[in-house]
Each structure stands twice: as structure tokens, then as C-alpha cells.
Amino acid sequence: MTDHPTKLSAHSVNLWFGNKHVLKDVSVTFPRNQITALIGPSGCGKSTLLRCFNRMHDLSPDARITGEFLLDNQNLYDHGISVTQVRRRVGMVFQRANPFPKSIYENINYGLKINHIPKTERQGIIENALKESYIWDEVKDELQKPATRLSGGQQQRLCIARTVALRPEVILMDEPCSALDPLSTLKIEELIVKLKKDYTIVIVTHNMQQAQRIADKTIFMYLGEVVEAGDTKALFEHPQQEMTANYVRGRFG
Numbered sequence: 304m305t306d307h308p309t310k311l312s313a314h315s316v317n318l319w320f321g322n323k324h325v326l327k328d329v330s331v332t333f334p335r336n337q338i339t340a341l342i343g344p345s346g347c348g349k350s351t352l353l354r355c356f357n358r359m360h361d362l363s364p365d366a367r368i369t370g371e372f373l374l375d376n377q378n379l380y381d382h383g384i385s386v387t388q389v390r391r392r393v394g395m396v397f398q399r400a401n402p403f404p405k406s407i408y409e410n411i412n413y414g415l416k417i418n419h420i421p422k423t424e425r426q427g428i429i430e431n432a433l434k435e436s437y438i439w440d441e442v443k444d445e446l447q448k449p450a451t452r453l454s455g456g457q458q459q460r461l462c463i464a465r466t467v468a469l470r471p472e473v474i475l476m477d478e479p480c481s482a483l484d485p486l487s488t489l490k491i492e493e494l495i496v497k498l499k500k501d502y503t504i505v506i507v508t509h510n511m512q513q514a515q516r517i518a519d520k521t522i523f524m525y526l527g528e529v530v531e532a533g534d535t536k537a538l539f540e541h542p543q544q545e546m547t548a549n550y551v552r553g554r555f556g
């Protein structure tokens with residue numbers, strides 16, 4: 304893993320929602336062109352941490368954040384960088400596929416339009432994004448069909464296509480397969496593994512098998528703190544902390 308420099312990182316991060324201290328002195332690094340899984344029991348702060356990286360808490364009046372979030376050497380909370388710029392570089396895929404109530408084509412076209420991508424380039428980008436997301440063959444003859452008529456797994460691949468169309472550097476995924484059947488899950492996992500050639504990926508998952516199948520690195524969190532981080536195989540097979548061992552062996556969670 305040492306040959307993959309850090310792409311994204313958080314340093315001494317604390318986050319409170321009102322009086323509730325949700326992230327406690329969290330420091331993490333995510334290597335470039337690698338998949339990192341965030342694991343830990345419900346409520347330990349995985350999604351909250353993930354969301355910090357594309358400024359999803361900016362509009363929560365009761366959220367207070369200290370510490371630093373860096374993309375390469377750029378502070379993501381710097382006054383010189385807008386939320387739109389951050390989200391262009393750090394894309395996000397959610398737990399439930401959330402296509403717009405528009406056509407398959409328009410689901411991708413919309414983001415390109417609002418990011419001022421010239422009309423002449425859009426058709427090619429849309430086609431590539433659908434191919435890159437392993438859904439082109441299934442939808443190429445019905446691009447004008449409402450996206451909401453696709454299956455759950457297809458909708459999630461469309462949402463990934465929508466994200467990659469904007470060529471982000473990082474893709475954050477918050478339990479992207481939790482609403483999917485095993486076959487759709489496997490397709491998305493294959494896709495995620497393929498995408499790491501071009502993107503740095505961070506995935507929140509409750510599925511221990513999934514973390515072991517696809518993640519190069521795994522970070523275990525508990526009650527808002529990072530307990531252990533390392534190479535996925537090492538963390539699962541030879542955890543350094545008793546708490547990690549208990550969690551990955553299914554003794555709590």
C-alpha cells in the first residue's frame with residue numbers, strides 16, 4: 304500500500320451535533336486509487352465522517368466541526384473553495400439509489416449542464432459514463448425512459464454513472480449495496496473494483512464480506528473514534544485491538 308500516496312485525509316477531526324460529540328479526534332488517510340472501507344457498529348460515526356468530505360454538514364445549523372480535511376494538499380473547508388467545487392472533485396453515492404424523476408439520459412445530462420459542460424460534448428460523456436458504470440448495454444436503447452422504472456441495482460449503477468460523468472477524483476459511497484439483492488450487489492462490487500483504476504474510493508459498509516472482497520484498506524470505528532486502520536487482510540485476520548477482533552468476528556455490532 305505504500306506505493307499509493309494519500310489522496311484524501313482528515314486530521315484531528317472533532318464533530319458535535321449540538322452537545323453530542325460524534326467524531327472524536329479522528330485522523331484517517333485514504334490512499335489514491337485504492338478502496339478503503341469504513342466499518343463499525345451502527346451509530347459509530349461512519350456516515351458522519353464520510354459526509355464531512357463533501358461538506359454535507361454545511362447546512363446543519365447544529366453541526367460544529369474542528370480539524371482539517373485535505374484533498375491532496377487542499378483544505379476542503381478553505382474559504383477559497385466552494386461547496387460546488389468540492390463536490391465536483393469529491394462525488395457521493397448514497398445508500399438508496401436516488402435518480403431524479405427524469406429520463407435516464409437527463410439524469411446524467413443535468414449534472415453536466417449545471418457544471419457548464421458544452422452541449423456538444425455531453426452525448427459522448429453520457430455514453431462513456433454509462434459504459435464505465437456497466438449499464439450501457441442494458442439501457443442504450445431506452446435512454447428516454449424514466450430512470451425510476453429501472454431496477455434498484457440499475458438505478459444504483461445509473462447514480463454511479465451520474466457521479467463518474469463529472470470526473471471526480473474521489474467517490475464516497477455510503478452503504479451503496481444495502482438496498483440491493485446479492486446479484487446486484489456483486490455487480491456493483493465488480494464495478495467499484497474496476498473504478499479504482501481511475502478514482503479513490505471510500506465505502507461505508509456493514510457487510511464484513513463485502514469489505515474483505517473489495518477493500519484494500521479498512522478502518523474500524525467505535526463510538527466516534529478510530530480504533531484500528533490497516534490493510535484489509537491484516538485487519539480481519541490479525542487485528543491488533545481486541546475490540547476490532549470482537550467486531551470482525553461478529554461478537555457485537
Ligand SMILES: Nc1ncnc2c1ncn2[C@@H]1O[C@H](COP(=O)(O)OP(=O)(O)OP(=O)(O)O)[C@@H](O)[C@H]1O
Pocket residue numbers: 320323325343344345346347348349350351352363
Ligand atoms: N444531523 C444529525 N443531528 C444530530 N445527530 C446526528 C445527526 N446525524 C447523525 N447523528 C448522530 O451521530 C451519531 C453517528 O451517526 P452516523 O450516521 O454517522 O453513524 P453510522 O456509523 O454511519 O451509523 P449507521 O451504520 O447506522 O448508518 C449517531 O448517534 C447519530 O444519531
